[in-house]
Amino acid sequence: MLRIAIGVYCLWYLAKRYRLFLRIAGSDAALFRPVGLVASLKQPVPVALFRALLALTLLANVAFLLGWRHRVSGPVFSSLLLWVMSYRNSWSMIYHNDNALVLHALILGFSPAADALSLDARKRGAAHPARGPREDWRYGWPVQLINVATVFMYFVAGVAKVVGPLGWAWASGEGMRSQVAVDALRKELLGEGASPLAFAMHDKLGLYRLMGVASLLIELGAPLALLGRRAGRLWAVGAFGMHWGILAIMGIKFRYQLAGLIFLPFFAPERVMRVFRR
Numbered sequence: 001m002l003r004i005a006i007g008v009y010c011l012w013y014l015a016k017r018y019r020l021f022l023r024i025a026g027s028d029a030a031l032f033r034p035v036g037l038v039a040s041l042k043q044p045v046p047v048a049l050f051r052a053l054l055a056l057t058l059l060a061n062v063a064f065l066l067g068w069r070h071r072v073s074g075p076v077f078s079s080l081l082l083w084v085m086s087y088r089n090s091w092s093m094i095y096h097n098d099n100a101l102v103l104h105a106l107i108l109g110f111s112p113a114a115d116a117l118s119l120d121a122r123k124r125g126a127a128h129p130a131r132g133p134r135e136d137w138r139y140g141w142p143v144q145l146i147n148v149a150t151v152f153m154y155f156v157a158g159v160a161k162v163v164g165p166l167g168w169a170w171a172s173g174e175g176m177r178s179q180v181a182v183d184a185l186r187k188e189l190l191g192e193g194a195s196p197l198a199f200a201m202h203d204k205l206g207l208y209r210l211m212g213v214a215s216l217l218i219e220l221g222a223p224l225a226l227l228g229r230r231a232g233r234l235w236a237v238g239a240f241g242m243h244w245g246i247l248a249i250m251g252i253k254f255r256y257q258l259a260g261l262i263f264l265p266f267f268a269p270e271r272v273m274r275v276f277r278r
Helices: 002-016 018-025 047-066 070-088 096-109 119-127 137-162 167-172 174-190 196-200 205-220 222-227 229-250 261-266 271-277
Strands: none
Touching (some): 002 018, 002 261, 018 047, 047 096, 070 096, 167 174, 174 205, 174 229
């Protein structure tokens, strides 16, 4: 279920930005600042080569989504996704919010995520009806690893706040209010338009103080989500609400987070199939 859900999201994300990625790849070479997997490149690759790699990524994405020859398509897709996203981030600002998607795809790509609900499983079941997939604790470790990656990304974000210039004063709300104000002014000056909430809330420092404390609790307390199923789900709901709050106040779209897919491994999406099997 995680492979299918994340595979669908990746396919939508890449297909929607296909032309955008190609335009970026054709930018002036002076703007190229390689990061991540492409950090060793001295200059951009030819646009034709990037187009071929992007198309191959989309094809591998479909195979990953369908669970077709997953032992090959899984690692190929997730590795290509890492390369494409690294290359895309080498031309402008680094989109850190995409890191979770790439890490999740990598874990699923290199794990047995297609032993059920896949073309591989269907083919195997047709050939050997008695050898269908069985529930096993070993299928849980990739899910837990995804959760570990998720909570530590939030934890790092919290640490970045408290080791920054404001330190623990971030909890006072003043830093968050200033950040929202700067973002709103930038959007107003550039013609994009800021959220009305950014202006309505500016004088409510107490509310910003509450949100500042809440953000630190969610981010620095993220590792506590690994203590148990209930703790994980409570944390996931809190973090999910935080992202929707950011969207409402600042208009910033962390799409993977807003869709809830980053938090899906904390729940039990396989129960959906159990309902249909009854």
